Amino acid sequence: MTPFARLLEALVHTPGRSAKLALLVEHFRAEPDPRRGWALAALAGGLSLPHMTASVFRTLAEERVDPVLFRLSYDYVGDLAETVSLIWPADRDDGAGPALDAVIAALRETPRAGRAGVVARLLDAMGPSERFALVKLCTGGLRVGVSGRLAKTALAEMSGRDLAAIEEVWPGLSAPYEDLFRWLDGGPPPEMDRDRAFRPMMLAHPVEAFLYAAAETRENRETDAETLARLDARLDPADFLAEWKWDGVRVQAVSGPSGRALHSRTGEDFGAAFPDVLEAIDWRGCVDGELLVRRADGEAAPFSELQQRLNRKTVTARQIAERPAFIRAYDLLHDGRDDLRPLPLAERRARLEAFSPALDVSPLVPFDCWEALAALRAGARDAAQEGLMLKRRDAAYVGGRPMGSWFKWKRAPLTADCVLMYAQRGHGRRSSFYSDYTFGAWRDGAEGPELTPVGKAYSGFTDEELKRLDKFVRDNTVDRYGPVRAVARTLVLEVAFDAVQRSTRHKSGVAMRFPRIRRIRWDKPAAEADRLEALERLAP
Structure with a gap:
């Protein structure tokens, strides 16, 4: 447990992205399987443990130290894991506790009624840093400044593999990722269902981040003369296509001989909650788009209507009838035969429009100058739109957030x-x-x-x-x-x-x-x- 605990402590006190990345790379290189896999799962959101509330740890601590002292300490320190790790009355040094994989096995195998007792015995056997890590694991929020993408970037840097390739196989993997690490260490790639594979999504930069330096960026900047002047100076409107930024959830729909899937931005398949969307797929390939709910008049409903169907493992026929979901398609990444991502957007767009009559394709917004587009953006709220998307006609589809290819120009708040x-x-x-x-x-x-x-x-x-x-x-x-x-x-x-x-x-x-x-x-x-x-x- 100690190497993982020391990693968490170092990440908490390390502010820079590059420094955090170096810590992750060092840990993944030094730790053996399956411990590095469990650490990766905890950092990247792939670790499934029985959740324990903060009140459980408060109760355990107040049974062992004066409750008033604990509450005053918690109020002063502000972080539950840090408070418990320091005040817990066990005279142990780091290194005394069990290994990370043994801790995870104990938490997973213990019935709910005995879980608090197991945690208390683990805390008794651990040193301060290990106790800090255990509380973080059990309460489900590490909060050490590491995203899933940063963890995957560390894997790419450690192994020399392409980040996009790691992200593409990621949805088909599960902790502790031993087949992934075998591949990263030079072995064969993990087996996966390519028909239902997730393609790392291409994301956009705020147009203000491109036009203004960090010191002068204002999130509520209106479309003024200065903004238009910078747009004219740096971007040619003839190079871009524009479309509305729909107020839903970004998804990737895939279909092949082995079945259909609906992927979130992080690659999670949540198609079981939207059987109506999967049933409507009459094509094979991969479509990038926005998940929306359709109103009775055929238009897209507000996001609040979609929220009523999100985060459900199952859905009833009544819920489907009241809030029918659909995908408004942005892009075609695979047509069932070929990977289209290397093609320029203009060609992918033409193929998308001819791909399937069942698809609801997001319409293009015609414009000939930035001033005309700014006028349309000014009416985005009245049109129930989040704003506009600007996409280079010649841009390939690249996972991540490449600067200069896609921009989002959101309505003023x-x-x-x-x-x-x-x-x-x-x-x-x-x-x-x-x-x-x-x-x-x-x-x-x-x-x-x-x-x-x-x-x-x-x-x-x-x-x-x-x-x-x-x-x-x-x-x-x-x-x-x-x-x-x-x-x-x-x-x-x-x-x-x-x-x-x-x-x-x-x-x-x-x-x-x-x-x-x-x-x-x-x-x-x-x-x-x-x-x-x-x-x-x-x-x-």
Whole structure:
């Protein structure tokens, strides 16, 4: 367990991508099978363990140390795994505990009723770093700044294999990935069903990231003269095709002699939840597109309708009838005979349009200059679109996010002035700061105006602003609910968000999509913040 625990600790305290990559490469080279495979699974999201809630570890710790001391320590440290690892009363050094594969076997094989006891015995046998890693594994959130793609990039760097080739075989693999590592070490490639294989998806850059340096980029930049001037100077509109950015879920539909599959962006097959989509496939090949729900009038429904069908293992006939799903096709990657990804987009697009009459092909948006396209983008919200996609006519389909080939030009965000109500500590390098903020809008209550929560955000502010916000929370705490602090209702946050949806799960009846803090309004009285009715008017 010690090498994996030391890896997690090093990743937590290593900020740079290149440095994290070097740590991963070193670990995968040094560790034997199956331990490196289990580490890869934990880092890349492929590890299936019985989930244990934070309350289990709090209870275990409070049975062994003074509960008040534990709660004060947890409040000061901010991270449950770190708190438990340091306060647990076991005089062991790292290296005393069992190996990673033995720990995973013990957790998987123990019935639910005995799981807490097994975890307690493991914690007793471990040193501080190992205890930290165990709590992270059991609670299901490593939060060490490593994505699945970074882990796969480390495999490519370790072995010299192409990253796209690793991503292509990844969906057919399972932990602890011994056949994958045999291939990476020079052996034969893993066996997989090529007919239903996932092709690494091509992704887009925000057009603002291409046009503006990081120091001058503003996420809410409107289409002004400066933006159009930069577009004209750097990109020729004749080189690009444009289409709407549909508000659904990006998918890849594949079909072959061995069956059909519906892959997410990460390669997960979730076709079982959308049998109506799989049944509608009357072709063989691989189509890239957007998963949407169709309204009664034939148009695409809002994302909130699709949400009702997501994350289900099974679906009923009634759910299918009420919210029929379909794919709006963007691209054709394989036509059942040939891999079309090396071809230019214009040729792939022509083949897509002629491929199958059953396909709903995303229409092109005609334009002859950036100013005309900007005018269309300005009406994207009224047209229920997320914005526009710009794709080079001559671009091959390349997995990842190659700069200069695809751009997304999203509609300008909505904004609202809301009042900070609650704060919670962050994770990882933010574990010492109150960085997760719940905010509310005014409405009429039984005793006059009252605040009701409308969203939660943990991004959009600088490190200096975070320090100032953290100090405000500490200085203005009026109540505590476990790890959450209620604060005096005096600070206004200008919140940017993409849309507002009706929600029965939220007390306010609405939910913001992708909220982030745009500005801290130290200057604005809380009484002048927005009312709930203003947000309700934005919800479809």
